[in-house]
Amino acid sequence: MVDMQITFLGTSAATPTSCRGLSSLAIVRGSEVLLFDAGEGMQLNFIRSKLGVNKKMKIFITHMHADHCLGLLGLLQTMSLQGRENKIDIYGEPKLVEFINENTRIINFGLSYDVNLHAIESEGLVVREKDYEVTCCSATHSTSAFSYCLTEGDRPGIFNILEAKRLGIPEGELYGRLQNGEDIIYKGKTILSSQIVGSRRLGRKVGISGDTRPSEKLRRFFMDCDVLVFESTYSHKLKRKAALNFHSTAKEAARLAARSRVRKLLLTHFSARYNNTFELVSEAKSIHKNVNAAEDLMVVPIPYRD
C-alpha cells in the first residue's frame, strides 16, 4: 500500500488570476514528489502545500511555453535557499535542458544540490522505478509537447491469513514466500501460493495531458487511467478557438476520457475568462459521470481499484 494523491499548484491557462496560478501539479506518492509543469509563481503554492523541500523529487515539463516552465527557476532557487540537499531529476524536451543551463549561467544560481537534466528524445518510457514508471506520448499543441502517464506495477494479491492459519502455516518467512507467488512444501504437503494469495492486483495509472488537442493517440495512451488530469481551456462554445489555439474544450476532454475508460476526470488549465467552472464541468458531466474541476491547492487522493 502506497498512498498517492494529486495536489494542484496552479490551474489557470496562460495568465494567472486572483485565485488561480499557472500550470503545475504535484503527485505525492509515498515519500516522493513528482511535479508536472512549473508555471511562474508555482513555488508559492508549493510552499503553502507543505510538500517539503528535501524529498525525493522528479520534475516533468510538458512543453516549453512560459506558463508551464518559468516557475522552475524560482522553485529550484527557493529549495536551495531552504537547504535542499537531495538531487532532483528533471525531464522534458531538449529545449528544457537549454533553458535551465542558460539561465543557471546567466543568473548564477549556485544551488545547494545536484540537478540532473534529462532531455526526452522520443515517446515511451521516461523513467522506471522499482514499482512505477512514467511514460510520455506526443501531444498535439502549437509547440512540441508531451503528455505523461504514471503507471504503477501490479501489487501482490490479497493474503488470506485465515486460510494460512487453517492450514497451520506459521507466520514469518513462509508467509513472505507465498505472498511473493512461491509455492512451498510444509510438513510434506505442497501448498500453492494461489491457495493463499489472490490474483495480482492492478496498480494505479494517472494521466496528465499538458496542453493539447484531443487525439486518437492520447485516447490510447490514457486508456484505463484511474485519474486523468486533462486540460480544458475553453467551454465547447469556443470549440473553434480551442482548435485554433491547439487546446481542448471541457466536452472534448470528457469525450476522450469516456473513450479511454478513465475512472475520474479532473479538468484544469482554464482560460482566465471563466470566473467559475460551472459551465465547463456541466458540459463535461453530460459525457463522463465522474468529473471535477481542479482548484489551486486542491488535493485529490488516488485510491487503488481493489
Next chain:
Amino acid sequence: MVDMQITFLGTSAATPTSCRGLSSLAIVRGSEVLLFDAGEGMQLNFIRSKLGVNKKMKIFITHMHADHCLGLLGLLQTMSLQGRENKIDIYGEPKLVEFINENTRIINFGLSYDVNLHAIESEGLVVREKDYEVTCCSATHSTSAFSYCLTEGDRPGIFNILEAKRLGIPEGELYGRLQNGEDIIYKGKTILSSQIVGSRRLGRKVGISGDTRPSEKLRRFFMDCDVLVFESTYSHKLKRKAALNFHSTAKEAARLAARSRVRKLLLTHFSARYNNTFELVSEAKSIHKNVNAAEDLMVVPIPYRD
C-alpha cells in the same frame, strides 16, 4: 502638475510568502508606468493593481538575481496576450539583455509589441525624458547591481494671476510667455516675468535602492530624495548576517536616509522570517521620523514639496 505615486507589487526578499511577492514596484507618473524590478510572479499584482497593459512603459532592473528579474518574462508575455501594442524600453546590466534574448529564443515568446533592451554600461544617466531623468549608481551587493533615482526637472514658479490682472495684461499668449520666464512689453511698459511668476520650484526625486549595503556613494546619490525606497532585509539584530549577505538592516536604511536628508523612507525587501514589520519600522523610526514599511499593493502618493 503631474501626479506621481508608487505602487508596490512585491516586497519580500528571496522567497515569496503568503502576503508578500518578490521584488517589484511601479512608479506611475502621469500616464507613464516606470517599473523597477520584476520578481517572479509580480505580474499577478501588476494585473490586480490595474496599471494597464498598453501604457507608455519603462522597466529598470537593479540586478540579475532571480527574485528581481524572473517575473519579467511572464509580464512581457501576459501583456502580449492582452494585446499590448506600445513598445517597451528595458534597462539593466548587460546580462539582462542576454537573459531576455536567450529566453525569448528558447521559449519562443512571439510578443505583440517591440521590446528595446538597453544595457547599462556605466553609472550616471540612464534615460532622459522631457521633464524627468533616471540615473543609476553602483550598489554594493553580492553581484553587480544598480540603484536608481528618478529626478524631475524644475517646474515653473507660481503664476500670480491677480497681479497679472491688476497690470491689465490680457489672458492668453502673453501669460504663456511670462510663465516661461520671458519679459514682455505691454502697452509700452516692460513687465518682467519675475513680477508675475515666482521662482522655479524643485521637481521631485525618488530613489530605489535595489539590494545593497548602505554606502557613502549611495548616501550622496540619494541626497534630498522626496521618497526613498530602501531595502531592509533584516533587523539590526542580524547586522552581521546583513553585512555577510550584502543586504541592509532597517536601522542602516534609516541612517542613510537621515544623512541623505530624505523626506520619506519606505522600507521593503523583508526577509521571509518576519511575520510583521513592527520591529523593523520601530528601529528605523528611532533614527528617521518619516518611515513606513511597504506592503504588496500599497500605493504611496509622491506630492510636490511646494
